[in-house]
Amino acid sequence: MPHSSLPSTFNAVEFSQFGDVEQLVMTQVSPVPLMANEIRVKNIATSINPIDFKTRQGLGWAAQENADKLPMVLGYDVVGTVEEVGTEVSEFKVGDSVIGFVGFPLKAGCYSEYIIAQNEELVAVARHYNALAGLPLAGLTAYQGLFEHGKLKSGETVLISGASGGVGYLAVQLALNAGAKVIAVASKNSHAKLQALGDVTVVDYQQSEMFEELPAIDLWFDLIGGEPAILQLTAANALERLVTVPSVSKDFVCDSVLGKASESTGMLVKNDKEQLTNLVRAVENNSLRLNIAKYMMLSQVQEAHRLAESGTLSGKIVLTMNR
């Protein structure tokens, strides 16, 4: 039975054609019945990830795969409370506070006041609050990039390029917590923020000569991709392993270190409930700080996408359902 507070319609932001921010339109949606293994969450906040505006623009795999299934609701991060559970769900009950990485990569759906998730996509949190929406996609990418794909170990040197962004800021902390030596590449404006995280060597990417003076790098974690990444990698003297995260340029960024690095790979983040649980616990025990640049309302989504695309913020935009 639906929970009694579920409204007959609710707000969601969808787009029906690929294009600019004006394609994002607030619509009224009716709730659909839950399957036995599904959970309905009353969403308090989601966050904008670069894949959102790339998909809206019609770029990348998620856009191609959804081209004949529009309209689409974007968004993969959710924080909120359980509104209703399917008949086979025993782990969660109505009223629980949860966080989730939902519908990745093709379904998405979190730019919406209510979302439907699978049991494996949600993790209980002690307390829900808006900033947590900056964690799921970015945190899982940082963790998997460093430790699964990058095989980072204590005592190794990791260079993180794009260190002040949504993924990078979390990656710097996860690497420090794991006992790695961290070199963070970011604009000068973000250096103080990164140095406040611990013993971090900062490099200003506008000073290209700095890349020729780098020590030997065990793992290069690239979050910028494309020509800027290749320029940095080409200038570096010695690196052992490369993980490059932006999917669209992964092949030619990997090719740029042929003969220099012994391993290079792209990656696609995947859902992992245990890893998300560990990330949540790290936030809860203050060993992982979130990097929220701005809070905006879901109704301000067009302006929020414009801002996210401009590249002028260092950190994530959280979209809240209420003021």
Ligand SMILES: NC(=O)c1ccc[n+]([C@@H]2O[C@H](COP(=O)([O-])OP(=O)(O)OC[C@H]3O[C@@H](n4cnc5c(N)ncnc54)[C@H](OP(=O)(O)O)[C@@H]3O)[C@@H](O)[C@H]2O)c1
């Ligand atoms: N494949 C996957 O599964 C996956 C998953 C997550 C993200 N991604 C991709 O990974 C990328 C990073 O994601 P994100 O959420 O962290 O993005 P983000 O929040 O926009 O962060 C990128 C950061 O890079 C910095 N930057 C810009 N030019 C730079 C340069 N030349 N050198 C070093 N840093 C530079 C910017 O900050 P400053 O200029 O202020 O320093 C910015 O904060 C995006 O392309 C995203 O689509 C892929």
